[in-house]
Amino acid sequence: MVQKKRIGIMGGTFDPIHYGHLVTAEAARHRFELDQVIFVPSGRPPHKLSHQLTPAAERLLMTLLATVPNQNFVVSDWEEKREQISYTYDTMLAFHQHFGNEAELFFITGADAVLEIMQWRRIDELTDFCSFIAATRPGYRLDDFQASPKLTAKLFFMEVPALAISSSDIRRRVAQGEPIKYLLPETVEMYIYKHGLYKEEKN
Secondary structure, rough: OOOOOEEEEEEOOOOOOOOHHHHHHHHHHOOOOOOEEEEOOOOOHHOOOOOOOOOHHHHHHHHHHHHHOOOOOOOOOHHHOOOOOOOHHHHHHHHHHHHHHHHHEEEEHHHHHOOOHHHOOOHHOOOOOOOOEEEEOOOOOOOOOOOOOHHOEEEEEEEEHHHHHHHHHHHHHOOOOOOOOOOOOOOHHHHHHHHOOOOOOOO
């Protein structure tokens, strides 16, 4: 019997991508024995429709620059190409249809997002073909977290120290002229400064 591939899908705005994202992806790859982690920069995330995001093409390019050194990381432009709102269900269904039953899919996300997971679009159907890896900061409490038995069986938590880094803090630092070195890959830092991103802090 051929063993199924184990594929991690890491979604996010990546505005910008930073070491917290990369450490999380690598930690998930190692702990859950994933063959590959696919980064999927979001196109139009429903929870950030009122936010002014950096154009998807630029976020995609920064993600490519950040992930090139790791042979187990791949970047997908699936959401970037779509004009519709980016729901996790639609994205994961597309990957499920692409890989078929030859792969087991794991959606990698943060614990903050997981707290609202029961409100996600078609969440019960999503668990039919996808498991979830939720990255938490050390000491992060999930006392108020509640999920259906079906979802609980497909949800795994993992502590990641580097999650103290945040994209919003990096944007704020750039806007205020503070250093961002060592918070994200040098290639991404150079891209931000070269193209004048985040000079004015976005909502």
